[in-house]
Amino acid sequence: MGAADLVPGVSGGTIAFVSGIYDRLINGIKSFDFGSLRLLLRGRFRELFARIPVLFFCALGLGLLTAIFSLSRVLTGLMQTHPVQLWAFFFGLVLGSILLLMKETWRWRAADWTAFIVAAAVTYWLVGHDVVQTPPTPIFLFLAGAIAICAMILPGISGSYLLVIMGKYQQVLEAVNHRDFASLAIFVSGIAVGILTFVRVVSWLLRTWRHVTLVALTGIMAGALRTVWPWKEVVSTRLNSKGELVPLLQVNILPSNAGDIGLALLLALLGAGVVLLLSRLSPDHRDTPPKSA
Template sequence: MSTTTNTSVGARAFNVFRGALIGVVEVVPGVSGGTVALIIGAYEKLIGGAGHITTAIRYAASDLPRGRGATRARDELRNVDWPVVVPMLIGMACALVLGAKLVAPLVESHQQYAFALFLGLVLASLWVPYSHSGQRWKAGNYLLAGAVGIAAFVVTGMPPSETSGNPLTLFLGGSVAICALVLPGLSGSFILLTMGLYQPVIDAANSRDLGLLAAFGLGCTVGLAVFVKLLKWLLENYHHTTLVVMTGLMAGSLRALWPWQDDDRNMYAPGDGVPLTFSLMALGFAIVAVSIIVEMRLKRSRERAAGGPGNPPTQRRRRHARV
């Protein structure tokens, strides 16, 4: 019993850490929390949980007068993996607050080197949706990913605008930015920058302006309720095509992380600090690449232990035993 409890506590602590990784990158323009969720293997778990929660809220609101809403809502909520989702949400919330205070200023003061590190991370991460689509890619898949990548390249090249941070604009900005949060390759912070709302949101978080934060949070809730159900349906019914599109989004959005660009997002050829910049790029790539290799080896080890595809002799022994 003690061992089980310790394992449970350790698993929850690890999920808090995974949520913190997603939350901390969301304050960095150009880096997608959805990409990090894909890398750490939490993407579909979070999307599925969010889908069940939004359905439960809809049931509770629509069927409550007839008395069936509570029962149907409870049935949906039982499908959420709460031991995983709740610790991750806690980690995300804490990391968002700390990231606004610590990470965002650091990235602003060393943007070139920070972008180089993140560019390497995201570049290596393309392997995750590419290899996890469940089917072999065909020519049409590459064309679709290329078209989506071009569109993402154009969007991430749009210069930032300036907008006043009033409750209405923060509500609208939150409803749009949350869609980028759940789409790998598009950064919610980057969308806020394009809409001119990044600094107002950061200022509201740092000054703890509860009114503006509530408007932004309400917008995020509405956007999530509308978009996440669609994304959950796409993952369940068109898993391969959805991951092809996500791969294109991630590839095209690499433009936002090019280290040599100005405030209007004009790209330039490599200039100052080339050795350190490319070294950090290689470091970011290596971190994700090593993580993927380790995960693949662990998966093969589990398959061999279970007598799966990695261990034909075990399968033969099992067939003889059945005979």
């Protein structure tokens, strides 16, 4: 998940989904509620730890931080020197996830196909939308945080990519670089409200209409393939913290080098193989519906 979140356009939620921890992640986040806050304020830590899956989040957090700190420079370098090959690997990873989920939810009816097509079409349109210039006001920064974190929860959609579309990526980046803690507090508040609200919606959908929800999530990943297409052309750039120009917005193009196609295909197959390996290593991949907290 940490490695996936380092690549713009790739969602860590996809990895959580195919590795079989998606339900546990949703329910774990859902456990952070007012009841947990009351236990914390009263110092009843034993009851708090029984309510919140602390070991799960510690293991997940350790894995995320390990990937971020160990792979950050590697993936950044590969993005600059071998972008087609890196995107091809993640394209295969997402495509393999889609095929795996279609196999596991194979009993598709007309309603399921409708949910898949609608979810895929909306996601395809959304991730290809032009950048929208929104006012640099606190309310829009708050909403951007809430929307971005909701996207990160869904497999296939990158929250950072939505920040680019909403015209807030640069603003958030500048707030981090300039230590603008007031703006960061507003943004983080939006994240907190968004995640605590949206996980309840996702949990309820998985509990009530699990099959059609899984089909719709598969459609979201299918539509999001647009963001991980290997061949891209940079249409706008930004300055990173080191003063270097890096891509901000890109458009998909057709491949022009036959050699690139062959290597990209091999790496895409490797990405799909990683998904199958993750699935086989996860004994509880076919999770039971989440229980209410």
